[in-house]
Amino acid sequence: MDRARPLSRRDMAARVARDIPEGWYVNLGIGMPTSIADCVPRDREVIIHSENGILGMGPAPAPHAASDWLINAGKQHVTLQTGGSYMHHADSFAIIRGGHLDLCVLGAYEVAENGDIANWATSEADTAPAVGGAMDLAVGAKRIWVMMEHTTKEGAPRLVHRCTYPLTALGVVQRIYTNLAVIDVTPSGFRVIEMVPGLSLPDLRAQTGAPLQLGESAELR
Numbered sequence: 001m002d003r004a005r006p007l008s009r010r011d012m013a014a015r016v017a018r019d020i021p022e023g024w025y026v027n028l029g030i031g032m033p034t035s036i037a038d039c040v041p042r043d044r045e046v047i048i049h050s051e052n053g054i055l056g057m058g059p060a061p062a063p064h065a066a067s068d069w070l071i072n073a074g075k076q077h078v079t080l081q082t083g084g085s086y087m088h089h090a091d092s093f094a095i096i097r098g099g100h101l102d103l104c105v106l107g108a109y110e111v112a113e114n115g116d117i118a119n120w121a122t123s124e125a126d127t128a129p130a131v132g133g134a135m136d137l138a139v140g141a142k143r144i145w146v147m148m149e150h151t152t153k154e155g156a157p158r159l160v161h162r163c164t165y166p167l168t169a170l171g172v173v174q175r176i177y178t179n180l181a182v183i184d185v186t187p188s189g190f191r192v193i194e195m196v197p198g199l200s201l202p203d204l205r206a207q208t209g210a211p212l213q214l215g216e217s218a219e220l221r
Contacts, residue, residue, distance in 0.1 A: 003197075003198030003199075004180070004195075004196050004197065004198035004199035004203065005196060005197070005198065006150075006179040006180055006196060007179045007180075007196060008179075009032055009035065009179075010035065010039070012032070012147055012177055012178070012179055013032070013033075013035040013036045013038065013039045013147070014039040015177055015182070016033070016036050016039075016105060016145065016147055016177050017036050017039040017040045017041070017046075020036075020040065020044075020046050020103065022044050022045055022046070023045055023046075023047075024046055024047070024102040024103055025047045025049060025055075025095075025100060025101050025102050025103075026046055026047070026048050026049065026101065026102060026103045026104070026105065027048070027049045027050070027051065027096070027101050027103070027104040027105070027137055027141060028048060028050070028072075028104075028105050029104065029105060029106035029107050029119075029134060029137065030072075030073055030074035030107070030134075031074065031107040032107045032147050032148065033105040033106060033107055033147050034072060034074055034076060036105060036147070037057060037058065037059050037060070037078070038059040038060055040059075047081075048081075049092070049095060049096075049101060050072040050073050050078070050092075051073045051089075051092050051093065051096060051133045051136075051137070052071070052072065052073045052089065052092065053086055053087045053088060053089055053091070053092045054070075054072065054078070054080065054084065054085075054086060054087075054092075055084060055085050055087065055092075055095070056080060056081040056082075056083055056084020056085060057072060057078050057079070057080065057081070057084065058078060058079035058080055058081040058084070059078070059079060060076065060077060060078060060079070061077055061078070061079050065079075073133065093133075093136060096133075096136045096137055096140040096141070097136055097140045098140070099140060099141075099142065101137070101140065101141040101142065102141070102142050102143065103141060103142065103143045103144075103145060104137040104138070104140075104141035104143070104144055104145075105144075105145045105146070105147055106119055106134060106137065106138065106144060106145075106146055106147075106168075107119055107146070107147060107148055108146045108148045108158070108168075108173075109121075109122055109148075109158065109165050110158050110159075110160050110163045110164065110165050111146050111148075111158065111159055111160070111163070111173050111176055111185070112160055112161065112162050112163045112210070113159070113160070113161055113185070113189040113190050113210040113211070114162075114171055114185070114189075115170075115171040115172055115173040115174070115185045116162070116163050116167055116169070116170050116171060116172075116173070117138060117144070117146065117163070117167070117168045117169055117172060117173050118163040118164075118165035118166060118167050118168060119134055119146075119168045120132060120134055120166065120168055121165060121166045122165050123165065123166065131166075131168055134168050134169075135168055135169065138168050138169030138172045139169055139172065143174055143175075144169075144172045144173050144174055145173070145174065145175045145176070145177065146173050146175070146176045146177065147176075147177045147178075148176070148177075148178060149178060149179055150178035150179055150180040150181065150207055150208070151207050155207075156209075157207060157208050157209030157210075158178075158209075159176065159178075159183065159190060159208045159209060159210060160209035160210055161209060161210040173185050175193075176190075179196075180195065180196055180199060180204060180207065181193075181194060181195045181196065181199070181204055182194040183212070184215065186213075188213065189210060189211055189212075189213060190208070190210055190211065190212050190213065191212075191213045191214070191215045192204065192212055192213065192214050192215055193215050201214060
């Protein structure tokens with residue numbers, strides 16, 4: 001993988017934002033996905049939801065313009081787009097559970113080839129007491145995409161045959177964006193849609209814990 005340069009987290013967020021269509025209602029999970037709000041093209045209307053009670057969330061504010069009262073579910077300062085609104089926590093979860101979100105982008109520790117997702121606990125010094133809102137988002141949104149590093153810091157695969165960490169939801173993930181590739185989850189397993197320049201399919205397979213198929217329209221560049 002000498003010639004391949006993994007995407008930065010900012011580039012990963014921009015890559016996800018590029019695929020979100022006009023007019024979609026989208027929830028961005030805590031962690032890496034929240035930066036997608038900063039990368040949505042200004043000429044495209046994407047309505048971003050935060051489960052703590054915001055609809056029409058905008059990008060992060062400039063440091064001098066941050067409001068102590070306007071934060072997302074990850075307690076990060078955000079802005080409100082023109083026409084945006086605040087609501088009660090219960091109403092916010094009614095949006096999620098009622099199937100009104102076109103998409104949720106979640107972070108994850110592992111994703112299995114059948115679309116299972118583990119994103120709330122590794123059982124190693126975890127601070128989260130329970131699965132939280134990700135459980136509702138995973139089953140309530142019409143589509144689930146995942147944004148995550150392709151491997152752990154130790155080089156272990158995060159895309160696996162079966163998850164070893166506690167599961168958030170079964171069979172819900174449809175697409176994965178990593179710092180190395182864009183991969184769809186299909187009935188026959190992982191299918192590569194795009195890879196970073198300079199990365200070969202054998203190199204990608206060596207860093208993946210489940211078989212990879214090459215999509216017909218895959219961009220190898």
